[in-house]
Amino acid sequence: MAPHDFSNPASSSLAGRVAIVTGAGSRGAGIGNGRAAAILLARRGARVLLLDTQDDAAHETQRLITAEGGQSLALRADVTDRLQCRNAVAHAADTWGRVDILVNNVGIGGPAGNAVDVDFDEWEHALRVNVTSMMLMAKYAIPEMRRQGAGSIVNIASVAGLIGGTPSLLYPTSKGAVVNMTRAMATHHGQEGIRVNCVAPGMVYTPMVAGRMTPEVREQRRQRSLLQTEGSGWDVGQAVVYLASDEARWVTGVILPVDAGATAGRLSPALQADAMPGASTHRAG
Secondary structure, eight states, X not given: OOOOOTTOGGGGOOTTOEEEEETOSOSSSSOOHHHHHHHHHHXXXXXXXXXXXXXXXXXXXXXXXXXXXXXXXXXXXXXXXXXXHHHHHHHHHHHHSOOOEEEEOOOOOOOOBOTTTOOHHHHXXXXXXXXXXXXXXXXXXXXXXXXXTOEEEXXXXXTHHHXXXXXXXXXXXXXXXXXXXXXXXXXXXXXXXXXXXXXXXXXXBOHHHHTTOOHHHHHHHHHTSSSOOOOBHHHHHHHHHHHHSGGGTTOOSOEEEESTTTTTXXXXXXXXXXXXXXXXXXXXX
């Protein structure tokens, strides 16, 4: 892959690149992290293979990309299955001749409970979805990237993998594993020109959480960040595209929180009160 020319805006394009996005559909109407990443990659000119276990969800993402003039293919695939991962990567390589970008987006919440309470079968299933699937997709994508001497993998973790402290033992454990798997992969494959980075979303509002959230809880989530604004799948997708692109050519092994500052700190009660709608922005001297 030719070195990036920052003096030429056209060289920022992903035209000619081939990307695979797992979990590229959304669970319900709207824009989830995977759908947003796929659409934004296509807008930059990449041809995108859309993987999902739900045909309708993947084809809806394909429809949205096609409507904007982009190129994509939808493929039903269970990325916890080794053979289906191998076949998905081969499908992209056979169709478009290469694989440049892998976005490992698939993940589930997993069972709640501590080590005493957790259901073992649910635990094993969730770890396979959240961690093993990413290893399997990388196992087959990396040899394709080696052929052109470059590539970019972006794993989606969560801020829960950085701070823990959730009712579930599984979720922060699995996302923490993704964080350190990213660093290990970056170490293993940097000399091959393959960059591996991670996006750690905060409490973004996506179709996956919308159905089980009251307006009150949604507002509480918004207030818990330093920016006091609500994030969406688009915010996560923009971070993915940056890390996948040549603008990040000197970036690997990075864990990028996209969380409105939630992992940086919390507002004090006084500052939080000032940030509430209708609060005065000035104090008496």
